[in-house]
Amino acid sequence: MQSTSNQAMVSPVITTKQRATSTAPKYIPYHLGNFKQIPAVRQYLSPQQIVDIEVVGRVFPFRLNNYVAEQLIDWRKAADDPIFNLTIPVRGMLNEAHYERIAGLLRAGASEQEIKQAADAIRLELDPHPAGQLQHNRPCLNGELLEGVQHKYRETVLFFPSPGQTCHAYCTYCFRWAQFVGMHGLKIAMKEADRLWQYLQTQPQVTDVLFTGGDPMTMRATVLRRYVEPLLRSELGHVQNIRIGTKSLSYWPYRFVNDADSDEVLQLFRKVVQSGKHLAVMAHFTHPHEMNTPTVARAIENIRATGAEIRTQSPIVANINDDAEVWARMWREQVRLGMIPYYMFIARNTGAQHHFAVPLERAWRIFKRAYRQVSGLARSVRGPVMSCHPGKVQVLGVKKVGDEKVFVLRALQARQPERVHQPFFARYDPEAVWFDQLSPADEESAAFFQQ
Numbered sequence: 001m002q003s004t005s006n007q008a009m010v011s012p013v014i015t016t017k018q019r020a021t022s023t024a025p026k027y028i029p030y031h032l033g034n035f036k037q038i039p040a041v042r043q044y045l046s047p048q049q050i051v052d053i054e055v056v057g058r059v060f061p062f063r064l065n066n067y068v069a070e071q072l073i074d075w076r077k078a079a080d081d082p083i084f085n086l087t088i089p090v091r092g093m094l095n096e097a098h099y100e101r102i103a104g105l106l107r108a109g110a111s112e113q114e115i116k117q118a119a120d121a122i123r124l125e126l127d128p129h130p131a132g133q134l135q136h137n138r139p140c141l142n143g144e145l146l147e148g149v150q151h152k153y154r155e156t157v158l159f160f161p162s163p164g165q166t167c168h169a170y171c172t173y174c175f176r177w178a179q180f181v182g183m184h185g186l187k188i189a190m191k192e193a194d195r196l197w198q199y200l201q202t203q204p205q206v207t208d209v210l211f212t213g214g215d216p217m218t219m220r221a222t223v224l225r226r227y228v229e230p231l232l233r234s235e236l237g238h239v240q241n242i243r244i245g246t247k248s249l250s251y252w253p254y255r256f257v258n259d260a261d262s263d264e265v266l267q268l269f270r271k272v273v274q275s276g277k278h279l280a281v282m283a284h285f286t287h288p289h290e291m292n293t294p295t296v297a298r299a300i301e302n303i304r305a306t307g308a309e310i311r312t313q314s315p316i317v318a319n320i321n322d323d324a325e326v327w328a329r330m331w332r333e334q335v336r337l338g339m340i341p342y343y344m345f346i347a348r349n350t351g352a353q354h355h356f357a358v359p360l361e362r363a364w365r366i367f368k369r370a371y372r373q374v375s376g377l378a379r380s381v382r383g384p385v386m387s388c389h390p391g392k393v394q395v396l397g398v399k400k401v402g403d404e405k406v407f408v409l410r411a412l413q414a415r416q417p418e419r420v421h422q423p424f425f426a427r428y429d430p431e432a433v434w435f436d437q438l439s440p441a442d443e444e445s446a447a448f449f450q451q
């Protein structure tokens with residue numbers, strides 16, 4: 001059960017010697033086929049809630065593990081618990097027609113293949129690849145399209161190592177959900193670290209490489225090392241910063257404490273830092289409850305002891321964290337634990353967005369109320385931000401200019417560097433939840449909206 005106390009605060013740094021004698025619990029994956037074996041499911045969920053999981057879990061990726069089930073979710077609150085809503089598919093994620101289509105097939109005892117076909121068809125209706133993720137931003141090397149690499153912003157290359165395209169548990173709101181459900185041709189991946197290395201040699205302006213997924217920290221240390229170590233060679237002196245995007249601190253913090261290869265992971269981090277590069281763990285935390293266990297506190301200490309920094313980011317999502325007090329608590333707790341708040345994102349326009357979407361104006365109001373409550377150390381956070389076609393667009397506010405109400409926006413990142421930090425305006429729309437619903441409020445702003 002989830003702890004509300006601050007026991008995390010007093011947990012000691014675990015030494016290598018202690019680590020050797022205390023091993024992580026065995027990782028038990030739960031999914032559609034076995035989730036009813038979680039004792040709390042039988043104890044606390046209604047038969048209807050179980051059916052809902054069976055129906056909605058056919059369309060959206062569904063996976064959790066014993067750490068999430070036993071230490072994060074408060075099953076007594078079930079559908080009112082943020083971590084339940086973060087990891088367990090619920091009815092509201094599908095519209096009535098889609099829900100009925102799958103529920104009907106299950107009731108009729110349809111074949112696995114029929115159900116799968118229906119689920120695939122529904123997924124295609126839910127825009128599995130927003131913002132042209134697969135088509136755009138893919139660079140070439142020697143005239144050949146590079147798999148698993150996105151290069152959108154001048155300084156930063158995104159890399160998707162193919163063995164890291166899964167997660168220790170899946171978030172219900174995940175915008176990469178299409179990658180996990182085994183649909184042909186949708187996986188963005190790259191087998192060869194060597195090709196990344198070659199590409200980076202041709203790009204002297206690149207300072208940052210960001211490993212992403214899925215969750216790269218699902219990879220074994222020996223595999224991760226194969227990707228990271230080549231970046232330390234002298235040919236890539238211009239690559240100063242290595243970032244690893246991960247939700248492992250939330251979903252399996254043992255990764256950095258007492259998994260079989262935790263020492264090797266921490267050793268690799270130390271090696272990166274000692275080579276003179278900056279290593280940033282970009283930690284995905286959705287809710288302060290994810291920071292309550294002694295294991296996560298220890299994991300944070302162990303990572304920081306290597307010299308790596310931890311920066312935090314999350315989308316703002318309805319039914320999970322659309323509350324200013326929750327964000328303020330989360331940022332304060334992150335700073336206290338030695339982490340640096342970085343981004344509050346707007347949930348992307350994909351999947352169950354109708355269930356998770358927070359209108360832009362409301363997201364801005366929540367951000368503002370939370371930001372006002374925290375000290376400058378937590379105000380390193382920027383948001384709310386949409387990662388969309390023109391770049392990373394921050395909603396700075398709603399303002400009346402003359403007679404017209406507008407959204408004041410700015411690009412924190414843009415494909416064209418000259419657009420960064422340039423304010424621009426969109427017509428006010430109280431219901432808008434994403435950039436593609438906005439239109440320019442003046443002539444000067446129009447350039448930001450051109451595809």
Ligand SMILES: *Cc1c(COP(=O)(O)O)cnc(C)c1O
Nearest residue numbers: 150152153156158387392412413
């Ligand atoms: C967010 C993002 C980055 C990193 O941007 P920073 O503002 O440097 O954190 C890089 N590439 C893509 C495609 C991104 O979406």
Ligand code: SF4
Nearest residue numbers: 167170171174214247
């Ligand atoms: S951790 Fe990230 S990639 Fe993995 S399921 Fe959650 S949102 Fe998706």
